[in-house]
Amino acid sequence: MTTEFKHLEKWEGTLASCIRCGYCFEHCPLMKHTGWESDAPRAKIITAFGLLSGNVQPTDYVAHRMFSCFYCKRCEAACSSGVDLTDIFDDAQRDLLGMGFPGPGTASVTFDNCARCLVCIKACPHEARSYDGDAIATDPVKCKSCGACVEACPAGAAQIIHNYGTGKTDLTEKVTQFLEEGPSAKAVVYACNWSFYPDLQASELPDEDEQERDYKILVNMCGGRLEMPVLMAPFLHGARGVMVACCPDDECEHQGNLRAKKLVESLKSYMEKMDMDTKRVELVQIKAGDKQDFQMHIDTFVDTLNQLGPLR
Amino acid sequence: MKTIDEPRLRDIVGENNIKSDPSDLYVYGSDSSVHQSMPWVVVRPETTEQVQKIMQYANAEIIPVVTRGGGSGMCGQAVPAEGGIILDMKRMNKILEINMPDVYCRVEPGVVDDDLNLALKPYGVFYPPTPASSRIATIGGEIGNNASGVRSVKYGATRDAVMGMKVVLPNGDLVSMGAHTRVEASGYQLHKLMVGSEGTLGVVVEAILRFVPIPEYRCLGIANFDSLKDAGEAVGAIMGSGANPSMLELVDSVAIQAVNKTMNLGLPEVAAALMFEADGMVKEAVDYEIHKMEALCKKCRGKDIQYSYDPKERAKIFMGRKKLFPALSKYDDSLASTSLADDMAVPYSKMADLAGKIHEVAKKNNIIMTAYGHCGSGCMHTKILMDTDRQDQWDSARKAITEIYEFVHSVNGTTSAEHGIGLSKAEAFKAEKADSIALMSMIKKGIDPNNILNPGKLMQAPDNWVTATDLRYSVHT
Known part of the structure; x- marks a missing residue:
């Protein structure tokens, strides 16, 4: 047993109690994006055990894995063994940081174009x-990759480099592909990591069924991370409507749902000015795990869009 | 360890579909079993042609190839005991066709079971073998293992649902097996041979699967018993009566106490509980089955009987069974819940005796074991709770398991009902199949003369599963 893992050590018994069922796979946005088991929560538990037992050596590569997590904690909710996964990730990160392996994984970083306006510190x-009088520093262990700083930064200096398909560019690319290639495509549903969305997790539908799809659910980090261009992108590619799914009031860990509400309201006011029906944009707040409620909202929304018809 | 031609593999599967960092290999060196053994490289093919090219390379260089789906196997089937290439099939994840008039679907092996059922749902049908791990298990893995689950008592196992498949052989040849028809009588049923072969004969790249209508009505009941023997008698009475349960599950007193201790569910702490379910398109038919099973439970001194059609009530009734896994994991901080000797099957009339034997052997060997399972299929699951740090606990577990399998075989039971053999059940498997092992070895040699596909598994695995590979725990002597 290496003694360098002072924080991780206490989890040795828990790491053995993980039965490695893999039930965390379907809940992890990282795993779903890359399809690699080594990006799944189970892999982090195995890696943590490997670090403790000396079978895995601490490296930048390993640190990148252990610092990559959006902390939606869906893996914990699904865990057969009741393992406190994210607490273990935190302690592994503390030890790795202490050894000089800071990640960053999905933790946010600050680029040189930072104007030191300190808005991000307040937003986090x-x-x-924190600000040391010279530059903004991010504690990668404390950072939960929620992206509030990215959304707040006016200079675009705060960034999450590794966003596993949940960043703005990825989302707009997926929007474009769905709406341009799907003959039945009508709506885009942006769902945050916390949403237990009612859709295929890791497989693809037959071509005919895929072509009949009238909506697509795209996972982003948090409703609060959506920006106006991302929200409007579907309309630019012929969508009839956009739905934003976020957590209920008081259940969002980063007040992202409040920002999402403001954003949707802003879009609605633009739409009113442009004489567009505001029913084409809808924000729904879904309790974690309630797939049925989510599906019901989507079905109702698509019905509404069918009544409204295409945008003219 | 042989040198792997990574550039060649990279050319075949693409830059982003190969991993060889030691930390990745460590992750891919385990599954849901107790075993740990690292591959030399992990590749993710996306097409049949890529699988063929990889097999041609591996066969020429005589490099082991281990096919992997969700990595949820409990006996080490996907653990590369002799190293080599892991073929991670999760990228071949397309549902190719849902053919309603001909009542089949075609899928790639990396399709996840739950995803397939989600796709089938709008058509009013479902794929029934569905193991408990259906949220992660892939169809390819289920075929390799002949997976089954709680509803297999009525709907059968994977072997019953597979109509045909396309398989890449060790030399890279692509072969079609089975048919697109409900029945087939043409020659050797090679697709049935592939089911349960644990990746030792070929790489499944496409499967034709049968589906069935989703029942309109489902009713779940529960009966408590003051003796395990009475519960066992009820199982035999139900199955021998011609009743057609869609689920018949037993949980023992250890399981009930574990759930109460860790989940505070307040279940009556009886010797055993039996959950019985019926489903169908006509309510009267479901009523008939439920009342029949209720009467048989009563006849066998079952008590506190209740049943419901309501989904929420059904979920409540099933809660004790559903919470069993986490309950066993949390039972005692110093003990880990391990999957060993975890899915034997015996004739219905021996279910209670088997559960009793499990309790007796566990006590004698100073380990905690619980007995539960799909008794309608004759399948008994167990979990062994032990301090995995201690070598003596592993020795005790091995002794206990040997005794349990001796009993299972003595009553015409079988080593594995649904989790397969892999590494950890090889000793019992070889003892049970003593007179057919040579024939199985001939088949293996005929199809895979260089022994590159999942070597060291099934009949090739060593008797001592504790030392077959490293254990994934830190064991102190």
């Missing part, structure tokens, strides 16, 4: 950002 709900 996890007190992960």
Whole structure:
């Protein structure tokens, strides 16, 4: 047993109690994006055990894996063994940081074009950002990759480099592909990591069924991370409507749902000015795990869009 | 360890579909079993042609190839005991066709079971073998293992649902097996041979699967018993009566106590509980089955009987069974819940005796074992709770398992009902199939003369599963 893992050590018994069922796979946005088992929560538990037992050596590569997590904690909710996965990730990160392996994984970083306006420090709900009189520093252990700083930064200096398909560019690319290639495509549903969305997790439908799809669910980090261009992108590619799914009031860990509400309201007011029906944009707040409620909202929304018809 | 031609593999599957960092290999060196053994490289093919090219390379260089789906196997089937190439099939994840008039679907092996059922749902049908791990298990893995689950008592196992498949042989040849028809009588049923072969004969690249209508009505009941023997008698009475349960599950007192201790569910702490379910398109038919099973439970001194059609009530009734896995994991901080000797099957009339034997052997060997399972299929599951750090606990577990399998075989039971053999059940498997092992070895040699596909598994696995590979735990002597 290496003694360098002072924080991780206490989890040795818990790491053995993980039965490695893999039930966390379908819930992890990282795993779903890359399809690699080594990006799944189970892999982090195996890696943590490997670090403790000396079978895995600490490297930048390993640190990148252990610092990559959006902390939606869906893996914990699904865990057969009741393992406190994210607490283990935190302790592994503390030890790796202490050994000089800071990630960053999905933790946010600050680029040189930072104007030192300090807006990000105020925006961070996890007190992960600080200013030392010279530059902004991020504590990668405290950072929960919620992206509040990215959304707040006016200079675009705060960034999450590794966003596993949940970033703005990825989302707009997926929007374009769906709406341009899907003959039945009508709506885009943006769902945050916390949403237990009612859709295929890791497989693809037959071509005929895929072509009949009238909506697509795209996972983003948090409703609060959506920006106006991302929200409007579907309309630019012929969508009839856009739905934003986020957590209920008081259940969002980074007040992202409040920002999402403001954003949707802003879009609606633009739409009113442009004489567009505001029913084409809808925000729904879904309790974690309630797939049925989510599906019901989607079905109703698509019905509404069918009544409204295409945008003229 | 042989040198792997990574550039060649990279050319075949693409830059982003190969991994060889030691930390990745460590992750891919385990599954849901107790075993740990690292591959030399992990590749993710996307097409049949890529699988063929990889097999041609591996066969020429005599490099082991281990096919992997969700990595949820419980006996080490996907653990590369002799190293080599892991063929991670999760990229071949397309549902190719849902053919309603001909009542089949065609899928690639990486399709996840739950995803397939989600896709079938709008058509009013479902794929029934569905193991408990259906949220992660892939169709390819289920075929390799002949997976089954709680509803297999009525709908059968994977072997019953597979109509045909396309398989890449060790030399890279692509072969079609089975048919697109409900029945087939033409020659050797090679697709049935592939089911349960644990990746030792070929790489399945496409499967034709049968589906069945989703029942309109489902009713779940529960009966408590003051003796395990009475519960076992009820199982035999139900199955021998011609009743057609869609689920018949037993949980023992250890399981009930574990759920109460860790989940505080307040279940009556009886010797055993039996959950019985019927489903169908006509309510009267479901009523008939439920009342029949209720009466038989009563006849066998079952008590506190309740049943419901309501989904929420059904979920409540099933809660004790559903919470069993986490309950066993949390039972005692110093003990880990391990999957060993975890899915034997015996004739219905021996279910209670088997559960009793499990309790007796566990006590004698100072380990905790619980007995539960799909008794309608004759399948008994167990979990062994033990301090995995201690070598003596592994020795005790091995002794206990040997005794249990001796009993299973003595009553004409079988080593594995649904989790397969892999590494950890090889000793019992070889003892049970003593007179057919040579024939199986001939088949293996005929199809895979260089022994590159999942070597060291099934009849090739060593008797001592504790030392067959490293254990994934830190064991102190």
